[in-house]
Amino acid sequence: MKSTIAVDIGSSRMRAGSYTAKSNEPIQYNQIPTRSEGMPIEDRLVNLIESVWPEDYEVKSIAAACPGPLDPLNGIVVAPPNIPEWQYFPLQEFLHSTFNLPAAINKDANLAAYGEWSFGAGKGYSNLIYLTISTGIGGGFIIDDKLLTGNTGFAGEVGHMSVIPQGPVCSCGKEGHLEAIASGPAIVRWVKSRLEDETLLDHFPEGELTAKHISDAAETGNELAIAAYERAGKYIGLVIADLLHIFNTSLVIIGGGVSRAGDLLFNPIRKSVTESVLSDVYLDNLQILPAALGDNSGILGALVLSREIASDLSQ
Amino acid sequence: MKSTIAVDIGSSRMRAGSYTAKSNEPIQYNQIPTRSEGMPIEDRLVNLIESVWPEDYEVKSIAAACPGPLDPLNGIVVAPPNIPEWQYFPLQEFLHSTFNLPAAINKDANLAAYGEWSFGAGKGYSNLIYLTISTGIGGGFIIDDKLLTGNTGFAGEVGHMSVIPQGPVCSCGKEGHLEAIASGPAIVRWVKSRLEDETLLDHFPEGELTAKHISDAAETGNELAIAAYERAGKYIGLVIADLLHIFNTSLVIIGGGVSRAGDLLFNPIRKSVTESVLSDVYLDNLQILPAALGDNSGILGALVLSREIASDLSQ
Known part of the structure; x- marks a missing residue:
């Protein structure tokens, strides 16, 4: 065998x-x-x-x-x-x-897109956009039933699309990239920068603050935590709208640890996409789905x- | 026959x-x-x-x-x-x-990309990005020797990629799109908004101010006119860097009336691309060329x- x-x-x-x-x-x-x-x-x-x-x-x-x-x-x-x-x-x-x-x-991220396309949320589609929201933000694109690799293999770096000129510094050293605004560590940084009375920290008195802590706090109604995911979702949605303008796919799959926050993240993403697209034609039959294969x-x-x-x- | x-x-x-x-x-x-x-x-x-x-x-x-x-x-x-x-x-x-x-x-813009790929600056390439900078900003993408059309045919709308959140209002009604910042009319609007002493207007005392007037003024050394093209080129370059992160092509072709300004626009574009890419791997063998077929x-x-x-x- x-x-x-x-x-x-x-x-x-x-x-x-x-x-x-x-x-x-x-x-x-x-x-x-x-x-x-x-x-x-x-x-x-x-x-x-x-x-x-x-x-x-x-x-x-x-x-x-x-x-x-x-x-x-x-x-x-x-x-x-x-x-x-x-x-x-x-x-x-x-x-x-x-x-x-x-x-x-x-x-x-390319192989995660490939996995979701072969066996998961993207099965049966010829075109899809895959995003992973985690410690970093990555992406993979299936175009005409093929993985988009680019001329020298470096395609799909969604996390380094520019979102806010002169915005927060990214892991790559440039400013204002999506990863610097909506990744797990970026969500944590934004919450920390606004923790004036530190009430949120009551929820996790020990150890380091993570995006998971913040999503847990949001589940209990903490407004700062909810705002943090709304902000991340807004900018992820803005980039998805940009990608729809370019690729006009009917499927966007979102995976990675931060996406496990579910509706807390997906609702503001969907709202932002709807508000940001140039025309409703980009919303026809559009699905924005969580990755089906998880880890x-x-x-x-x-x-x-x-x-x-x-x-x-x-x- | x-x-x-x-x-x-x-x-x-x-x-x-x-x-x-x-x-x-x-x-x-x-x-x-x-x-x-x-x-x-x-x-x-x-x-x-x-x-x-x-x-x-x-x-x-x-x-x-x-x-x-x-x-x-x-x-x-x-x-x-x-x-x-x-x-x-x-x-x-x-x-x-x-x-x-x-x-x-x-x-x-799709057919202009197709024309340049078949007979012009893109001949022999399997992957290229085409941008037209004119009254509007459009785009067309050749991926694996095929025109990228998208699920319902609306792919390639580069002009409506978001560049400055809450930026100038675009022809489509949304804010901060590239077209609202770097198209011909956008260049004119930016110059007009800064024409405090109206010295630039000495160059074209009659009729409506156009991007061509501004590029002519730049040729004679007018600083405001040069700054207008530098600003447009900076944001066009930022979007090209975003597109290189996604597509990793080795060729970008730029056509349309505004691109006839030549180095006045292409130099700030090339500078901005070089400064904005995540890694030098996106610059390897990269060419940013004017459209070869003109009109x-x-x-x-x-x-x-x-x-x-x-x-x-x-x-």
Whole structure:
């Protein structure tokens, strides 16, 4: 029997699974923290992959989702802000030479879009926009049944679209990008900047304030917390309207940790999109949906890619 | 001998040509003002097309470029701001039934992109971004050797990307769109708003101030005029950077009347793009070029479309 391996590398944890040609239930699955003292990330990655290597199956290929910016055409991790060890790391070649198998890599948001399109909220659509709202903001686009990669593989960086000129400084160093205004850390920063009487902090007296704390506070009616999500949703909606003007898709999928706030985020997004589009033609049959695969969008996208590069997965 | 007809409908003039299957030199060509008292635009259009009907050729198809928003899939002109008579006008069916020939229409900026890609600055590229900076700002995108049309045909509305939240009001009624900041009329409005001592007006004492007057003044060193183009170029560059983050193309073509200002506009655009991109990877091999076909981008794009829908153009 033949199998394929899919990997999803995040800044805090790495996950891997082995799969047959037909089922999305892994034969074996494992996840570990991305980092530990004394061992390089790539060695931990090798251990992780070996831990899901299926005994009774021949493995035919390996594909991995990894934070960008990333060059999928040459298989090089370029400059992931949260994995600074991997500046221009040739991850594809590393996987290929370590395991002597066809290997491929792509940006996490691209493969999450690919996963949602193949098995999730985007199944059956030829065109869709995928956004992930998390520590950062990323995107992936399916156009005419193909992943949009661009000339050198760096397409889809929705988080770095300019929203407020001379606005808050982004993780990339530029000003006013969507990621600097509506990502999880940006939501936290905005709340902190307005915490004059610190009443909100009563809800989480210990530890660091996170977007999840703020969404919990919003659920209990905290006005500042609600305003924080309304503000984030407004700017995400503005960028979605811009993207609809360009792509005119009928489907927008939103995933990532911050999107788990549900209506708290989706309602202001939908309101902002409706208010921001040039014409109602962009709203005809438009759906703005949460990602259906949750945490698995990325690894299942990597699975599709891994199946594509396997020379022969039949039997 | 067989032939095909291409039409370019603008808000001030309409142009038509008849062409063989192989040459872009028209067999016959004519242009007339779009409007005259006492005759509907569609009747003038019919007269124009008849005036270029070639005597010794069988005509096999007609295609027209027309201001948007426009539904190319159903061939309907939806709501062109400068041709208010044509609200939801079924132009494709009108051409088809009037001349009993295959007919097609598309948005002017889409067909200008198509023309530049087929015969102009974009020849040989599989992916490109085309912008037209004129009375309005429009766009067309070639992705994987296909025109991006979107789910219902309304893709490519670059002019209505949001640039300055709560910024100047756009022709569409929304605020802060690129068109409201960097189109010809927007450049004029900005200069007028700053004309405190009216020194600039010495250059054109009569008639209405236009973007051309301002570019002429800039050529003579007028600081306000130079600043107006620098401001427009800065925001156009910001939007181009956003589009590069999404599409990662290596070619951006800029056409339209305002682009004739040349370096006066292109230098601040290039500076702004360089300053605004997330990473230098978006600048690798990037070219930002003026449209090569000048006024003919649109009609030659319509020609490509007309040839595509002709059943048989050989001989």
